[in-house]
Amino acid sequence: MEAVLTRPGERAGARWLAAARVLAGTLGAYGLASLATVALALVLAALGFDRVEAVYTAQLLSFALFALVAIAVFHARNIVWTWMCLVGAAVPLALLNWWLMPGGAA
Secondary structure, eight states: OOOSOOSHHHHHHHHHHHHHHHHIIIIIHHHHHHHHHHHHHHHHHHTTOOHHHHHHHHHHHHHHHHHHHHHHHHHOSOHHHHHHHHHHHHHHHHHHHHHHSTTSOO
């Protein structure tokens, strides 16, 4: 049985793409879920929820968000587009967190 990738450079490229996808699916999904958790907890607290309930609700929803992001990363065809989407979603969440934090921009 012949290997599909015959040149050494192609094997290394495929390994780097797989590593980038695993990092996006684990660390990228974790980072995005944690940013979304903080943002949602701050928004819920600002809307009048008790702080404990806001954090608890946001934390529960973060598990579903992590799973959805990880599934989307491994389903996507283009890893560069995937990383751009992760960063594009993380930047507004980070800015929102900074703005809503006590002592932040507000």
